[in-house]
Amino acid sequence: MRCDILTLFPAPVEAYLAVGVLGKAIAAGVLDVRVHDLRRWAMNRYGQVDDEVYGGGPGMAIMAPVAVRAVEEVLAGEPARVILPDPRGRVFTQELARELAGEQRLVFLCGRYEGFDARVGEILKADEISIGDYVVSGGELPALVILDAVARQVRGVVGDPDSVVQDSFTQGLLDFPVYTRPREFRGLAVPEVLLSGDHQKVAEHRRDASLRLTLARRPDLLLRHFFQLPSEVRKKVRELARELGISGLPEERS
Numbered sequence: 590m591r592c593d594i595l596t597l598f599p600a601p602v603e604a605y606l607a608v609g610v611l612g613k614a615i616a617a618g619v620l621d622v623r624v625h626d627l628r629r630w631a632m633n634r635y636g637q638v639d640d641e642v643y644g645g646g647p648g649m650a651i652m653a654p655v656a657v658r659a660v661e662e663v664l665a666g667e668p669a670r671v672i673l674p675d676p677r678g679r680v681f682t683q684e685l686a687r688e689l690a691g692e693q694r695l696v697f698l699c700g701r702y703e704g705f706d707a708r709v710g711e712i713l714k715a716d717e718i719s720i721g722d723y724v725v726s727g728g729e730l731p732a733l734v735i736l737d738a739v740a741r742q743v744r745g746v747v748g749d750p751d752s753v754v755q756d757s758f759t760q761g762l763l764d765f766p767v768y769t770r771p772r773e774f775r776g777l778a779v780p781e782v783l784l785s786g787d788h789q790k791v792a793e794h795r796r797d798a799s800l801r802l803t804l805a806r807r808p809d810l811l812l813r814h815f816f817q818l819p820s821e822v823r824k825k826v827r828e829l830a831r832e833l834g835i836s837g838l839p840e841e842r843s
C-alpha cells in the first residue's frame with residue numbers, strides 16, 4: 590500500500606513511522622509511506638499557508654490553493670482515497686480500518702489551526718474522518734492513528750496474523766486479558782487454567798473472559814450483532830449477564 594501524509598509538521602510524523610510495527614513494515618517494503626511538508630506549496634516566499642477566516646472570529650484557516658495543489662501534485666493524476674482528519678467527520682472504527690486497508694493508495698491531509706478552508710474537502714472529494722469526540726491540535730496524531738489501524742489490516746504488516754484476528758473489535762468483542770511472568774504479583778495470581786496446558790480449557794476461559802469484559806464495558810458491541818453469535822455463545826452471554834446483574838438483552842426469537 591502507498592500512503593502520502595501532507596503536514597506542516599513532518600518531524601513527529603516521521604519519528605513515529607520509524608519505530609515498531611509500522612517502522613518494520615516500511616523497512617520491509619510492505620508499506621510505502623511518504624511524508625510531505627505542506628509548506629512546500631506555500632502561497633509566497635514567506636511560507637504563508639494560512640489566513641484569517643472570512644466573517645471574523647478567532648483562528649486561522651489553511652488556504653485552499655495550498656492544500657489542493659499539494660494533493661494534486663503528490664498524486665500526479667493517480668487515483669487515491671484522500672482522507673481529511675476532522676472532528677466533524679464520521680467516527681473511525683475497526684470496520685472502516687478494514688475497508689481502507691483494501692485501497693491501493695491513501696493520502697492524509699493534516700489540518701492545523703481552525704482546519705482547512707471548507708472548499709478543500711469538496712474539491713478533493715475527501716473522506717472526512719474523526720478519531721473521536723474531542724479536539725486535538727492537529728491532524729498528525731489522527732492521521733497516524735488511522736494509518737496505524739489500517740496498516741495492521743494489511744497482510745504482512747503484523748508478523749502473526751492471529752494477533753490481528755484476536756484484536757478487540759475484530760470479532761465484535763473486546764480482547765481477553767493477558768498475563769505473563771511472574772505467576773503471582775502483589776497477591777494477584779494468574780488464573781490457574783492458563784497454566785494447565787489444556788488448550789480447549791484455555792480457549793473457553795479466554796472466550797468467556799472476552800464476553801465478560803465486553804458485556805461489562807461495551808454491551809453495545811455485543812448487542813449490535815447479538816443474533817449473529819452462535820446460540821451457545823448467546824446462552825453464555827445470558828448466563829454472564831445474570832451473574833453481572835446486566836439486563837436488557839434481546840429475547841430469543843421463536
Ligand SMILES: C[S@@+](CC[C@H](N)C(=O)[O-])C[C@H]1O[C@@H](n2cnc3c(N)ncnc32)[C@H](O)[C@@H]1O
Nearest residue numbers: 674675676700704719720723724725727728731
Ligand atoms: C484545532 S483542530 C480544529 C478543530 C475545529 N475548530 C473544530 O472544532 O472542529 C485542527 C485540526 O486537528 C485535526 N483534528 C482535531 N481533532 C480531531 C479529531 N477528533 N479527529 C480528527 N482530526 C482532528 C483536524 O485535522 C483539524 O483540522
